[in-house]
Amino acid sequence: MPSFAASLAGFVLRTTGYYRRMFSGGPQFEQNIAKVRSAPSPAPKAHADVDIRHSEFQGRSVWHLAPKDRAPTAHILFWHGGGYVYPATDIHWKFLSRMASVHGWSITAPLYPLAPENTAAHITNWAMDYYTAYLADMGDTAFVMGGDSAGGGLTAALAHMARDAGHNLPASLLLICPWLDLDPAHPDQLKTEPRDGILTINGIAAGGLLYAGDLPRTDPRCSPIFGNWEGLPPILAFAGGDDILVTDSRALKAKLPSVELIELAGMLHDWPIFSFSESRKAQAKMANFVTPAVV
Template identity: 35%
Template sequence: MTLVLRASKARAARRFARTGGPGPVAAPAEPPASLMKACVVTKRDFEGLPAYEIVPKNAPKPTKTLLYLHGGGYVSPILTAHWWLVHRLAVANGIRVLVPFYQLAPKGTHRDAFPRLLRYYEKALTSAESVIIGGDSAGGGLALALAAQIREAGLTSPARLLLFAPWLDVTMKNPDIGDLANTDPMLTLPRLIEAGRLWAGDDSPDLPSVSPINEDLAGLPPIEVFVGTNDMLVADCRKLATKAGTPVVVHEYPGAFHVFIAVVLLPESRRALAEVSAVIASAG
């Protein structure tokens, strides 16, 4: 989840130059006690970074796996709210959830992320009957770009993509963002643009692997998007739905903020999570 405060472009650039992110980068949040109580949580090292496996207790052996990529603008680590969402997805649907970390910018870029995530996905395929890929915010954009990399590598396609307020274009140049940039209570354009520049590294931020709104959707699995109308990223979610190549369904929630679904006790979050459960149940 990209939790950022409003700032001028100059202030944002200075902060990034000083800290490499939208503020002091904290350590990744540990899985909370509630998740540990409800699920078997296994932390492993995968090629130098943590990767978690979450399996619900007291439930049949999962037949479906969700590979989940956390948000944070590509510069911030996993938050407790991400774990709340992972907890709910695992327990409510009786599925295994895999949470591989990826190297954050500026130490890592999109070029560092994909080879490792592709190898992790291949490993997941060997132990799952069906794999869904999901993610929120930057993790949602990364999930879509990863699906394209999977297609190019000739690997078995994921059964579905679940994208929660995905960050699809790091340039933020969609003119439909317009007034959304002034009303969004959580996101700010200067910091997003600078974070996207860091994630792109020496490459153009328009590359599909950085801004997957530019990706060819042909051959990708069906895509389900969940986003609030008070989230400036809704503009590019709507744009994604106009692209040909694979079915894209955008579930919009009036008045909801960025990655509202992670605040699992909200009424609109509960409604969205019920829709997500129906998608998971229907995925092959």
Template identity: 30%
Template sequence: MTTSTSPRPLRLVAATAAQRRVARTLAMEPGGPPTLRARIANQVIRAVMKTAWQCAPDSEAGMTRIQRATDVLGRLQAVPPGVSTAPQDLGACTAEWVRAGTPDERRVVLYLHGGAYFFGSPRLYRPFNWRLSAATGRPVLALDYRLAPRHTPADALEDALTAYDFLLCRGYRPQDVVVAGDSAGGHLTLALLLTLKKRGTALPAAAVCLSPWVDLYCEADSHRLNRRTDHLLPADKLAWLGRLYCRDKDDDDPVFSPRRGDLSGLPPLMFMASGSEILRDDARDVAERARAAGVHAVYQEWDGLTHVFPVFAEFVPEGRAAFRHIAEFLRAAGA
């Protein structure tokens, strides 16, 4: 007697296959070759975003042109069901709360977006911030700090200090706060930590820096070696901005160059970068300096990806996997 088995419903087979793809994506580790989707995204980012930046003049008018284009892009960003956003007034600047699901309200992430200090906003970063909230199980306070050309990185640092003080006044303990940022926001994250340490304020539990622009002077070797392989950042444009921001500043000012600052006493730090971007050595070098200063520092280098690839997680599978690594780092660091 034979027993026939009914084939699994097509919908169930499709769901199982999708679950396997998601599992493979989340299990990705640094060190492997970039995925096909990442390579396609690299080319689109290079053709559209890098080209637009390269074509903009080195002037306030050029900065404003990029600002307006990214503001339009920001207005197109949406969040999926189950994600909420709410504005937060901080006085001289504003911020946005982003919550995915029902996060632990006793803990929080202060996020400092990238954009070379002259473009970017919490609205532009909504697809990133809701994923960060989901991965960490915390609400995210995304800071809308003041931007060049009307303002300076010093103004952005003042806004970051305001946001951190606001969280402490709201009842969050320093050990329940994580500060994170990408690119210029990664620089701002380190500048914030150094300034908090200098003024004697209790430091957050940990910090995460994604492709941080650690040295505004752009002196690291990768600014020269990776200028052709970086899919997003034009090296000459970034160097021009660095000279503009650092004009009349002391060379050893740790606020304008955290790579030169005293990193001892900082909380656990995580750095993530692409091996092909111009800011690779910024992240690599500061991680080494942090370890030498006795700080627990984790450095991850992913091959062949775009600058701040987790920000492009919608299109880059490795970007989605990065959130798992961030969450694992925070758990291991006791944050």
């Protein structure tokens, strides 16, 4: 059973509809996107034991978070979620700051272009440009690539593209409640939707079309589940039973049994980046998974 805090959060989010309104779909969806993005985008906040730096790549912000006064335990290239239409949130920055502070990660988090102004072809090309620049900066230093939700989908798509282009690959991949199939057509998603406090089927269907643009939704750049998953580094994935995207993680496990999938019943979308007791255990699991891969 989920902890009281996790259950309460799911109940409150379902009741208030705070996030579900952001992912509602329908004719007002793009208006909701514009309204949310009209507010100043959150950024990492000053932290006593985390060094925070900002840079730019092709006119886009890139944030760097690393522990102060000690060598990092791992280097992480992280792609944030947000349905490909929303920027990183305070929840993302709190999660990344904690991973830097508690687990010693040195994290690079690029703020990639968003839909509907940009679509999958451009966004994945931009991300691949950044990936190759990151490789050049890292030299022989091992790193891990990961992301949550849409960022998990982008992580997977980039890993496929990097492998196909003959680039060096990350030591491992972290997929946190990843969005791997833009088409929410799985029958189990209808059963899960009433329990999902963050996403709706109409919302991810609409967001998926905005992101895909002229590409078919089955293109692996849009829906990496349809890509070739052979020859990739080890993968740790997380999923929640009250998340309509849980079917994507299950499909990945069925397609690639070597994936280590941690699915918890009753947990909401993106639960590993929150502050529940289950989240803290998941974060420790990430750290334990990542460190042997890069040392």
